[in-house]
Amino acid sequence: MFLTASVGVAARAPRRTSPGSLLRDADTALYQAKARGPGSWSIFAPRMRMTVLRRLERETALHGAAERGELRVRYQPQVELATGRVVGAEALTRWEHPADGLLLPAEFIRLAEATGLIVPLGRWVLAEACRQARTWSNASPQNSPLVCANVSVRQLREPGFVAEVVEALEGAGLHPDCLELEITESAVMQAVPEVRHALRDLSRLGVALAIDDFGMGFSSLARLRDLSVNGLKVDRAFVAGLGRDPGNLAIVRAVTALAHDIGLEVTAEGVETAEQARMLRELGVDRAQGYHFARPLAGEAVGDLLARDARLPEGAGPEGGVKRDRAREMAVGKGKRDRPHAGAVHAARRVRRATRSAARGALSVAAE
Ligand SMILES: [Ca+2]
Numbered sequence: 001m002f003l004t005a006s007v008g009v010a011a012r013a014p015r016r017t018s019p020g021s022l023l024r025d026a027d028t029a030l031y032q033a034k035a036r037g038p039g040s041w042s043i044f045a046p047r048m049r050m051t052v053l054r055r056l057e058r059e060t061a062l063h064g065a066a067e068r069g070e071l072r073v074r075y076q077p078q079v080e081l082a083t084g085r086v087v088g089a090e091a092l093t094r095w096e097h098p099a100d101g102l103l104l105p106a107e108f109i110r111l112a113e114a115t116g117l118i119v120p121l122g123r124w125v126l127a128e129a130c131r132q133a134r135t136w137s138n139a140s141p142q143n144s145p146l147v148c149a150n151v152s153v154r155q156l157r158e159p160g161f162v163a164e165v166v167e168a169l170e171g172a173g174l175h176p177d178c179l180e181l182e183i184t185e186s187a188v189m190q191a192v193p194e195v196r197h198a199l200r201d202l203s204r205l206g207v208a209l210a211i212d213d214f215g216m217g218f219s220s221l222a223r224l225r226d227l228s229v230n231g232l233k234v235d236r237a238f239v240a241g242l243g244r245d246p247g248n249l250a251i252v253r254a255v256t257a258l259a260h261d262i263g264l265e266v267t268a269e270g271v272e273t274a275e276q277a278r279m280l281r282e283l284g285v286d287r288a289q290g291y292h293f294a295r296p297l298a299g300e301a302v303g304d305l306l307a308r309d310a311r312l313p314e315g316a317g318p319e320g321g322v323k324r325d326r327a328r329e330m331a332v333g334k335g336k337r338d339r340p341h342a343g344a345v346h347a348a349r350r351v352r353r354a355t356r357s358a359a360r361g362a363l364s365v366a367a368e
Pocket of ligand 1: 090182
């Protein structure tokens with residue numbers, strides 16, 4: 001069991017503060033502290049009252065948003081850099097808020113994580129993504145992509161999470177090889193026992209695991225070898241700096257080379273220009289996603305790309321310029337690799353995993 005404490009602090013204003021309002025102010029500050037995540041603290045300021053009120057309203061609205069049909073999942077295609085083929089899609093959640101309009105994950109995922117609503121929300125998105133992946137697979141069996149779902153540490157710590165994944169896969173009739181779960185670097189690096197066990201069980205199930213936003217925590221690649229991880233996604237901040245900052249180029253080159261050496265696949269996210277795509281291709285990065293290739297799309301639109309065996313990018317695209325979406329997306333879907341047919345794809349994946357295991361074994365022998 002893990003216990004954390006959050007603290008809200010309020011100071012008594014001379015002659016003006018009753019004990020009741022002092023407690024209420026401390027409670028408001030506590031609410032703010034909790035919004036920052038476990039183990040945080042906050043000192044009361046009057047402006048917090050409005051912020052807390054808005055947050056309470058949003059929290060109330062988020063309850064049951066899925067049941068009311070307000071949540072959508074969009075899928076951002078991932079391409080194999082060498083060919084431009086769509087090999088997967090990351091599932092990204094959108095909330096059509098009745099009053100505030102379309103909200104991106106950055107506007108509600110932290111709230112969902114702080115309140116625990118991420119658990120039912122994540123479960124819903126995962127089930128949706130698996131169903132969509134099965135639909136793609138049925139329509140284009142020769143070209144069925146990997147669907148990638150974002151998973152928070154809160155979900156990973158839930159005792160029944162692995163069973164939920166199994167239920168989502170079975171409910172959709174989707175092979176575990178067709179699912180990749182994206183886990184943030186900080187979540188993996190906490191490496192508490194229940195997270196380690198969940199990662200191990202998911203890996204045994206055949207689900208791929210990728211480290212999301214890689215580089216933000218500069219975690220040790222060596223440590224990833226022990227955590228059942230199959231790949232990593234280079235954070236968009238490094239991709240954005242390619243061509244401008246030689247330091248970023250050096251980091252992406254080093255991360256890619258080391259990751260490949262220990263059998264991890266590398267995906268670049270936030271690719272917005274042809275120049276970035278070219279540099280990433282030259283560095284040997286396996287997969288990429290971003291507005292240069294395609295923005296997040298409805299499931300049917302991705303299905304259309306797969307059916308046509310499209311190569312991305314296709315022209316300028318209807319959205320014209322790049323609309324930056326720096327939100328930490330709650331994704332449920334990633335790209336798959338070339339899939340001449342499902343059997344060959346699964347076999348190829350198994351070979352890659354065996355290679356990774358061999359690489360891990362070789363490295364641990366070398367270290368002894
Ligand atoms: Ca992600």
